[in-house]
Amino acid sequence: MAVKLHFSNRNLVLGFVMFVSLLLALYTRTLPSGEIGIIGLTPIFALAILSICGLDIVLSVVVAIILGVIMTSTTPVELGKLLAASTGSFIATVGLIIMLGAGVGEVATRTGAAKQLVNFIVNKIGLSSQRRVKLGIIISSIVICGSLGTMAGGNAIIVAVIIPVAAAVGLTPPTVALLLMTAGSIGLFIGPFTPSTVTILELGGLSYPQFLIHAGLPMSLVTLLAGWFMSNKIQQWTVGKIKYDEEIVDKNKTDVGDEKRGKRSALVFFLTIVVMAFIGVIVQAGFSFAIFVMLTVATLTGLSGGLSPINILDAMYKGCGRLVWMFLLYWLYNPVLVLVDKLSAYQALLNDVTPYLQGFSAAWLCFFVFLFNIIGHVPGAAVAQMTFTKKIFGPILLAQGVTPEGLTAVLLASSQVDWFGPFPSSDMFGQMGLARSTSLKYMLYGGWAIVIANIVMFAILFQIVT
Template sequence: MADGSFNLWWGLVGLIPLLVYMVLVLREMDPLPATVICVVIGAVINAKSLVGVGADLSKAMGSFLGLVGLIIMLGRGLGEILSETKVAHTLVYKIMYGIGVNSQRKAALGIMLASLVIVGLLGTMAGGIAIIAPIVNPIAAAVGLSPAMVAVMYQSVGEEALTLGPFTPPVVTLLGLTKLDYGTMLVTAAIPVAVVTMIAAWVMMWRIQRDTAEKSPYDDTIKSSSAGFTPTETSRRATNVFIWLFIALIAYGIFIKAATPYVISVMLILAFVVGFVGKMKFDDICRGVVRGMAGNVGLFLLFILLELLIKYVEHAGGFKAITYLLMPLIQIGGKTAVVIAGGAIGAFGISGAVVAELMTLHKMFVSLVGQYGVSMIAWTVALIVATRVTNFIIPGSNMVAMMGFAQSKDLGSMIRNGWAVAIAQTGLLIIYALFVA
């Protein structure tokens, strides 16, 4: 027994669904079926009837994770409109030719900026880089950048764009968990992590370029090819409207300290205004939004089920058991230990969907964060590092997809860069733990 009526051993049993989930995703099972299996295990441990599980599912639809799932689907819908009206393509074109690419370093900066903007706006690495790659790969090849270097750029910038963009799943989740406003989270946590990441990645990119430029260059067909995209007057107009309206809506949201549901209004307004300016019909805009949302229905279901999984682990005392076991370490290290332990466990011990990692870690440590008065800024950095490091050091779907878009087969370069970034981010986490927590 521990803490009066709390049974530590039963609490450890309550962790079984979470442990099974970690094993399944590490074995590269798709997160949705893995979560279904673990929800069933959690329901059995908590002696839930079929009626009880149905009632829990109904409540989960209105939970914070249910809201995140809806926002992510709408984000995909907005992305569909930006692609349909060629706003996303025009943004990439403006960035690349605005910089005036006539050297390797300018090309690298252009690719990084384009990746940051598009992935940050669309909220998806795969979807964003899929738009960018056909336009920038020929430019990269023409100035002599290697596929290995371009792949490293895609991942390094794409991962950080997901923690900077206002509508991305990690950002929406972070704001909901920490209760920080977007501006505070951006300036005090996301940007510092992005800066150290980009410094480490910039150094590694040029080392990789030096090592691979002659050994593994782009082939001549890529060098001579052209994406063939030229913005039209309509796409330029729609892009300008999107930029100014986006800035105005975000500024207004920050000014009024709008809560997470405000994002839904922003996305719908942007989708319809940009669609109309881009000369889409009302019916086509609606169909485009729905078509985009349909691509993320699986994620919406995943988040609903994750709400159940976390609830069942918590109800069985699993998170309380972790807190109890960590107490000797925390009592020695205090706030610093809470921040470092949270970041390290997430980075090196938990894998899977980012939102699942964020929710799980927060539930594990939220009582300790409150008990020891840990700064929410330091805790936010811990959550960001926890979810980013995993993708940089483990050859998962994000890493492999970026290699595919860049037409690179050099996994070793991705791992080298990943560990350099992981070390840089961990160093920043320690600084926050020591001086900000």
């Protein structure tokens, strides 16, 4: 009996990319080390193309490692040592911070701290108009996502509170989706202990206040203005056509005792974050300080919310478990960078590109790197993209006299603007799901406007900071 095999176009493309990459890897084995050139970047290119085509990002990194191992003739023993060393690498530490942030989020959820913070913000602003509710959504999302270091986890906490309110004043799901995407991203841009901020401070060499002044706040302001403007347009386009179901109600009622504990833990949560941020700035703590912050916030928030040490650990286990894949991603990505570095691929690319960039001013060189990264982004791996950008373009930028402020702006722009476009992203789909929106085109319209606004802003900003 004949067996029919059905292959989707996606699988054919993935198979073709893997096959071509394997051929290039085997071909590299036949070349003298000095003649490999930019072919040595094959693992990086394969990773980007495979993830863009829809292959799981962690699996894409595994493929990249295999290609690197083949190209460098790395033995299993050497690979084992490389993986062991990677556990203490900077990028793996960022993965750990991301995972701990999810654990803190679970503690904040179980104690009611997160919900009480959202309720406080929304109630203080008031619910009398669409404008006030939109403002409440934005502030809540910035505070929660910036504190927890995760947009998906942070906005998942606040939607239970804000969607019934948004539905009551007539906001449509596409409008709420764009607001969540805009505000959650801003929280990650400027939060003191978010993965992107921790990475940028380490790679760029600026202090947190310097980062905010020269890059974080300008990008956040432009993103907010563009997102607010487009949310108004999307509301006009969708009102009367798309709406929330009438039966949407807030089912997350709590008793008086739970509410008191929630308010107490919310206060402790907020004050701990503020105090830790202040201490970090004063003592100029490095990126690893974020690990201590996460553990301290989880402990104090949990205890003030009535959780026992065992309950706090259980919450941390559950929260961290949701993002184990993220830690694995960053842990495995570091060996890819090391293997490619052994092939001298970064230096080869630098040598090939440098002659074409000699005529560029420092500002326009920064802008070129920024545009390159918008097109050649690695989906779901902003921290990895920052590291890659610093590795390849850092020497060129420094040679052209780009200041630390300019380098920091390049890293921020190159890794964050592409969240909003030009292509659909997992972040978009995630926020649409939370907002109960099925209209991708409106999310893209809003994202494209934010991308264009940031392109214009950074073109100007690079002239100032370089």
